[in-house]
Amino acid sequence: MSGFNIAIDGPAGAGKSTAAREIASRLALKYIDTGAMYRALTWKGIIKGIDFHQPQEIESLTLDTKITIEKGPGGSNLLYLDNVDVTAEIRDPAVNRNVSLVAKNPKVRETMVSQQQVIASNGGVVMDGRDIGTNVLPGAEFKFFITASLEERARRRYLELKEHGHDTTLEEVKKDINIRDKIDSERELAPLVAAEDAVLVDTTNLSAEEVVGKMVKHIKEHIQAGSI
Numbered sequence: 066m067s068g069f070n071i072a073i074d075g076p077a078g079a080g081k082s083t084a085a086r087e088i089a090s091r092l093a094l095k096y097i098d099t100g101a102m103y104r105a106l107t108w109k110g111i112i113k114g115i116d117f118h119q120p121q122e123i124e125s126l127t128l129d130t131k132i133t134i135e136k137g138p139g140g141s142n143l144l145y146l147d148n149v150d151v152t153a154e155i156r157d158p159a160v161n162r163n164v165s166l167v168a169k170n171p172k173v174r175e176t177m178v179s180q181q182q183v184i185a186s187n188g189g190v191v192m193d194g195r196d197i198g199t200n201v202l203p204g205a206e207f208k209f210f211i212t213a214s215l216e217e218r219a220r221r222r223y224l225e226l227k228e229h230g231h232d233t234t235l236e237e238v239k240k241d242i243n244i245r246d247k248i249d250s251e252r253e254l255a256p257l258v259a260a261e262d263a264v265l266v267d268t269t270n271l272s273a274e275e276v277v278g279k280m281v282k283h284i285k286e287h288i289q290a291g292s293i
């Protein structure tokens with residue numbers, strides 16, 4: 066199956082990437098984690114020691130920067146920044162704290178969005194982020210908006226960070242997610258909002274398997290009905 070695109074948006078920790086990765090693998094599509102692209106630029110800023118409150122310094126991150134995504138283990142994304150694999154580094158708590166400031170910069174968004182549109186131009190892509198259905202791929206054949214309660218999202222992110230050896234507390238993660246949600250939802254440009262034609266999926270009380278099952282069922286029903 067290819068030719069069509071699937072846009073998956075929602076707040077941090079709602080389960081977008083798990084769902085997107087699994088759907089891509091079941092439908093033989095390419096998975097693209099757009100958050101990872103903003104994270105890679107943020108990592109570059111950390112290495113360069115920029116001041117994240119200075120827009121010009123953030124804009125300079127887009128110059129002479131090459132971001133590439135390749136398929137990794139289990140269908141995950143490997144993220145290369147200027148040909149260096151930074152897949153692990155972009156999950157660092159320091160990136161979590163600054164990435165919303167990078168992602169709200171208009172010049173950064175313009176650059177990232179056009180790269181994302183090129184990646185999806187031939188179809189066959191499952192892309193997750195915040196503005197995919199509304200802004201990057203408004204013509205995507207399928208759009209989903211995935212949510213979960215703040216408590217549940219913080220719990221999932223906390224377990225994920227612990228698993229990767231990061232030293233943090235549940236309260237800290239909850240605070241970070243809350244701040245990030247606020248910046249992402251209230252920014253002027255392409256804020257986090259569900260596309261009018263997106264299917265809403267609340268994952269608070271669902272397992273990953275149930276979420277993916279629901280979404281794949283929706284996709285297959287529409288394909289069989291010939292509505293795409």
Ligand code: DC
Pocket residue numbers: 077078099100101103104164165168169193194195196197245249
């Ligand atoms: O999904 P994530 O936590 O990896 O996203 C990291 C940050 O990037 C988050 O603050 C939201 C932002 N982002 C965005 O503004 N637009 C996207 N398409 C994807 C992520």
